[in-house]
Amino acid sequence: xxxxxxxxxxxxxxxxxxxxxxxxxxxxxxxxxxxxxxxxxxxxxxxxxxxxxxxxxxxxxxxxxxxxxxxxxxxxxxxxxxxxxxxxxxxxxxxxxxxxxxxxxxxxxxxxxxxxxxxxxxxxxxxxxxxxxxxxxxxxxxxxxxxxxxxxxxxxxxxxxxxxxxxxxxxxxxxxxxxxxxxxxxxxxxxxxxxxxxxxxxxxxxxxxxxxxxxxxxxxxxxxxxxxxxxxxxxxxxxxxxxxxxxxxxxxxxxxxxxxxxxxxxxxxxxxxxxxxxxxxxxxxxxxxxxxxxxxxxxxxxxxxxxxxxxxxxxxxxxxxxxxxxxxxxxxxxxxxxxxxxxxxxxxxxxxxxxxxxxxxxxxxxxxxxxxxxxxxxxxxxxxxxxxxxxxxxxxxxxxxxxxxxxxxxxxxxxxxxxxxxxxxxxxxxxxxxxxxxxxxxxxxxxxxxxxxxxxxxxxxxxxxxxxxxxxxxxxxxxxxxxxxxxxxxxxxxxxxxxxxxxxxxxxxxxxxxxxxxxxxxxxxxxxxxxxxxxxxxxxxxxxxxxxxxxxxxxxxxxxxxxxxxxxxxxxxxxxxxxxxxxxxxxxxxxxxxxxxxxxxxxxxxxxxxxxxxxxxxxxxxxxxxxxxxxxxxxxxxxxxxxxxxxxxxxxxxxxxxxxxxxxxxxxxxxxxxxxxxxxxxxxxxxxxxxxxxxxxxxxxxxxxxxxxxxxxxxx
Numbered sequence: 001x002x003x004x005x006x007x008x009x010x011x012x013x014x015x016x017x018x019x020x021x022x023x024x025x026x027x028x029x030x031x032x033x034x035x036x037x038x039x040x041x042x043x044x045x046x047x048x049x050x051x052x053x054x055x056x057x058x059x060x061x062x063x064x065x066x067x068x069x070x071x072x073x074x075x076x077x078x079x080x081x082x083x084x085x086x087x088x089x090x091x092x093x094x095x096x097x098x099x100x101x102x103x104x105x106x107x108x109x110x111x112x113x114x115x116x117x118x119x120x121x122x123x124x125x126x127x128x129x130x131x132x133x134x135x136x137x138x139x140x141x142x143x144x145x146x147x148x149x150x151x152x153x154x155x156x157x158x159x160x161x162x163x164x165x166x167x168x169x170x171x172x173x174x175x176x177x178x179x180x181x182x183x184x185x186x187x188x189x190x191x192x193x194x195x196x197x198x199x200x201x202x203x204x205x206x207x208x209x210x211x212x213x214x215x216x217x218x219x220x221x222x223x224x225x226x227x228x229x230x231x232x233x234x235x236x237x238x239x240x241x242x243x244x245x246x247x248x249x250x251x252x253x254x255x256x257x258x259x260x261x262x263x264x265x266x267x268x269x270x271x272x273x274x275x276x277x278x279x280x281x282x283x284x285x286x287x288x289x290x291x292x293x294x295x296x297x298x299x300x301x302x303x304x305x306x307x308x309x310x311x312x313x314x315x316x317x318x319x320x321x322x323x324x325x326x327x328x329x330x331x332x333x334x335x336x337x338x339x340x341x342x343x344x345x346x347x348x349x350x351x352x353x354x355x356x357x358x359x360x361x362x363x364x365x366x367x368x369x370x371x372x373x374x375x376x377x378x379x380x381x382x383x384x385x386x387x388x389x390x391x392x393x394x395x396x397x398x399x400x401x402x403x404x405x406x407x408x409x410x411x412x413x414x415x416x417x418x419x420x421x422x423x424x425x426x427x428x429x430x431x432x433x434x435x436x437x438x439x440x441x442x443x444x445x446x447x448x449x450x451x452x453x454x455x456x457x458x459x460x461x462x463x464x465x466x467x468x469x470x471x472x473x474x475x476x477x478x479x480x481x482x483x484x485x486x487x488x489x490x491x492x493x494x495x496x497x498x499x500x501x502x503x504x505x506x507x508x509x510x511x512x513x514x515x516x517x518x519x520x521x522x523x524x525x526x527x528x529x530x531x532x533x534x535x536x537x538x539x540x541x542x543x544x545x546x547x548x549x550x551x552x553x554x555x556x557x558x559x560x561x562x563x564x565x566x567x568x569x570x571x572x573x574x575x576x577x578x579x580x581x582x583x584x585x586x587x588x589x590x591x592x593x594x595x596x597x598x599x600x601x602x603x604x605x606x607x608x609x610x611x612x613x614x615x616x617x618x619x620x621x622x623x624x625x626x627x628x629x630x631x632x633x634x635x636x637x638x639x640x641x642x643x644x645x646x647x648x649x650x651x652x653x654x655x656x657x658x659x660x661x662x663x664x665x666x667x668x669x670x671x672x673x674x675x676x677x678x679x680x681x682x683x684x685x686x687x688x689x690x691x692x693x694x695x696x697x698x699x700x701x702x703x704x705x706x707x708x709x710x711x712x713x714x715x716x
Contacts, residue, residue, distance in 0.1 A: 079206040079391035086387055087154045094156055098553030105299025106425035107554050111561045112306045113587055114161060114418055115572075116580045118142050118562065119327055120233060121162040125410060128171040132184050133410055136566070138162055141409035143563025145400045149412075150555035153396045154389025157377050157423050157550060159558075160397065161415040164229045165365055168648060168657055170410070173358060175651070185408045186347035187355060192405025193344075194359030199366060199398030208390035211371040216686040217633075217672065218664040220597035221640045222372055226416045227595075228645075230588035234270065234581035241266050241325070261322030266578035269313055269324065273582025276305035278589070281424075295428075302425075306583065310575045324576045342408040365658030366413050368665075370397055373414035381594070382423050384548055417591045424590065426549045449517075456516050466510035472496045495624075596621070600634045621684045633676065633684050640664055 087094075122138030142161050149160050173191065177184045202208065241263040248256040280301020283294050313324060347355075371390055378388050397413065404411055457463075459471045467475075473496050503515045511519065565572065592598055599618035604627065606612055612619040622630040647657050669688060672681065681687075 076205050079208065080203060080395060083154050083389035083392035087389055087392070090387070094550065094552045097549055098551030100549070102295070102299050102426065102428070102549060103551060103554045103557070105296075105301075105303065106422070107557045107561070108300065108303035109306070110159075110418065110422060110425060110554070110558045112303065112583055113421060114142065114146070114159065114415075114558055114562055115565060116583050116587075117162060117415070117418075120580065120584075121164070121167050122410070124167055125162075125170060128167070129174045129184065130178075132174070132188075133170070133408070137409050139562060139565055141404055141412055143559050143565075145404065145412040146559025146562065147556050148400060149396060150552045150559065154387070154392040155374055155377060156552040156555055157384065157419065157426070157548070158374055158393065159415045159418040159422055159555060160400070160412040161418060162410055163226070163369070163413060163415055164233075164648075165369065165657065166411050166413060169358075169362055169365065172653070182351055183346055185342045186344055187351060189342040189344055189405045189408060190347060190352050190355035191359045191362060192401055192411060194356045195362045195366065195411075196398045196402035196405065198359060198363035199394055199401060202363075202367060203391050203395035203398060206391060207367075208371055208394055211368075211375060211390065212688055213665045213669050214368070214372055214375070215668050215688060216596070217637065217668045219372060219376060220595050221637050221644070221664055222368075222661065223376065223416060223420075223591060224595060224597060224637075224641055225644045227588040227591040228641075229648075230417060230584045230591075234584035234588070237577060237581050238263075238267060238270060258322060262324050265313075265318070265322045266324050266576070266581075269309055269576055269578035270582040270585065272312075273305055273309045273579050274585045274589075276309065277302040277583070277586040280305060281590075299425075302586070306575070306579055309579050309582070313576045313579070314574050324578055326573055326577060327575050327580070338408070340407055342406060344406075361656060361658045362411075364662050366397065366401070366411075367394070368658065368661050369416070370394055370414040373416045373419050376416065377419050377423055382427075382548055384423075384550060417587050420591045421587055422554065423548055426551070426554060428547050428549065452517055452520055453513070455520075456513055466512050467516060468510055472499060472511065498620075597634060597637045600630060601638070604631055604634060624683055625680055629676065629680050630684065633672075633680075636667075636672075636675075640667070 118138045119135060122133075122135035125138065126134035145160055149158075150156055170188070173188065174184055176182075177187050241259075245256070245259040245263040248259045280297050283289075283301070284298035286294065288294070289297075312318060370393065374388070374390055374393055378384060401411055403409075456467065459467045459475070476495050476499070499519065503511060503519050596618040599616060600622065603612060603616070603619045603622055606619075609623060612623055644657075644660060647653050647660050668685075672685075676684075
């Protein structure tokens with residue numbers, strides 16, 4: 001039946017099939033009734049009418065995976081019970097899976113990746129709160145909370161830690177409390193307790209399902225903001241050294257030469273750290289060395305890069321040239337200098353109640369940050385087992401927020417950058433088996449082969465034994481008519497380029513008969529015969545098949561090492577700040593990889609459509625939708641990103657900053673559908689899923705997770 005429809009397309013191409021404003025249904029009906037038998041014609045005609053008259057399926061559900069979103073359940077506590085039932089049977093396997101060498105390499109690198117923001121944000125927090133919170137508190141909070149989260153949470157690949165968002169909020173809270181004579185730590189504790197109550201309520205009432213309104217539009221802006229925050233912090237530190245050196249040189253101050261040498265050496269060390277980390281990470285998908293050697297270098301390379309550059313900076317030769325600033329960790333006895341528990345009732349009653357107001361904004365921040373990060377980790381692109389536990393993860397975060405508030409420790413929330421790098425550090429790449437796209441004509445029966453030969457000859461105008469690209473464009477336009485939406489010539493030409501890229505084995509820009517047979521058979525089977533802009537990043541699939549070692553052990557060990565830093569502070573003072581900046585640059589760049597928003601920004605600067613890469617989902621969306629629609633969508637994302645940065649850099653707006661992140665979800669749900677059609681949003685964005693899971697589906701998901709875990713353990 002599929003081949004018969006293609007023959008109808010061939011006959012349509014012989015005449016003027018595309019009349020502006022005319023309907024093709026009557027002609028298609030006549031073609032099908034004449035071309036087929038009476039018994040088979042009505043079913044084929046019904047299929048064509050259904051295709052033409054009904055909306056295309058991908059317009060309703062264009063992209064995404066239900067397993068990447070929380071289920072929408074109604075009864076209180078049912079989400080928590082379902083998450084526990086989903087994770088409990090595989091809990092021990094989550095620990096056993098980490099008993100391999102890859103965990104060691106990932107742990108060593110992630111230790112530096114997690115310690116760097118602790119030192120950076122802890123130092124900034126110490127200045128912003130006049131010593132009420134500092135580096136020691138950050139180390140204790142991250143170590144203890146990280147280990148507890150690895151043990152208790154549902155998604156072990158997610159990390160929690162201090163972020164720039166919590167730093168902005170805490171700074172704004174102190175700036176409000178200090179001038180009014182309000183004791184900061186009690187006020188801080190009450191805000192945290194209110195926030196904990198809100199988060200626990202949200203987890204018990206299944207409000208995590210609201211994250212379905214967070215589509216790729218919001219995720220890309222949010223992750224771009226977080227990644228650029230790391231890059232901004234690193235560049236700001238390096239620029240500060242260069243600026244000090246420039247001022248000293250201009251003023252002719254003593255030691256200006258040493259300051260200039262130190263600034264330039266810091267640039268070299270940061271660039272060297274970034275280059276080595278990136279090179280060792282990229283080696284896993286290269287063609288050099290054996291697979292075991294590539295895997296070893298990719299696992300241990302980033303951690304060894306930090307150690308090697310630090311040792312290089314401490315060598316005698318480098319110190320003769322210049323010295324560089326190093327980590328400013330506390331000296332002497334490691335204590336907080338105050339009781340562990342915060343005196344809650346030292347705060348007047350009216351301020352205890354007033355603390356609920358900023359707690360609302362902080363709850364919004366934690367709710368969005370936690371669920372966006374977990375959903376990013378659970379993305380089908382990462383190839384994790386289908387075991388989403390949003391309600392349980394939010395519940396554990398609420399408990400940890402209460403504990404840190406009572407002890408006066410910095411709040412921890414989902415660390416997107418470290419979580420994504422955790423997933424990628426535990427990713428195993430394998431070269432895919434080579435498959436042959438072409439179908440041999442000998443595999444078809446004589447009748448089908450004769451029909452295809454007749455159609456091929458009708459398209460082969462010059463009788464040269466091949467179909468030109470112009471005829472292929474006409475064929476694709478006819479095919480789009482049967483799918484209910486006639487492509488323009490430009491759109492069909494863009495898709496023809498993708499078809500030739502897959503089926504043109506000779507590379508001459510034409511289809512020979514065997515190649516044409518493969519195209520027709522793939523189309524008749526319902527396969528995608530042209531690049532699909534709805535797919536996730538195909539470039540990763542080209543690099544090799546991937547799987548992720550899902551384990552709690554790596555997260556537990558990383559944060560245990562962070563907590564153990566208190567016993568070996570002196571050995572870490574040799575690490576230059578420039579090396580930390582290099583790690584920040586690497587983490588920021590790593591989290592931005594695969595971000596289609598940033599890829600489109602670069603691709604929109606390409607003037608000619610033929611120069612765009614059809615393998616890239618971001619560039620394919622420009623080809624399919626056109627430059628104007630892609631530019632409008634990307635421009636809105638860029639404006640949202642600029643707004644977030646403006647709020648971050650504006651003093652006094654730190655506490656209302658979370659509301660701006662929530663406004664992104666409202667904008668996607670209410671504004672964008674008025675600007676773009678469903679088809680356009682289906683191509684360039686993900687849908688707003690509303691997933692409800694029945695008890696049978698939950699049981700099936702649990703069985704799938706058990707089977708997948710068993711297969712993974714056998715492979716290990």
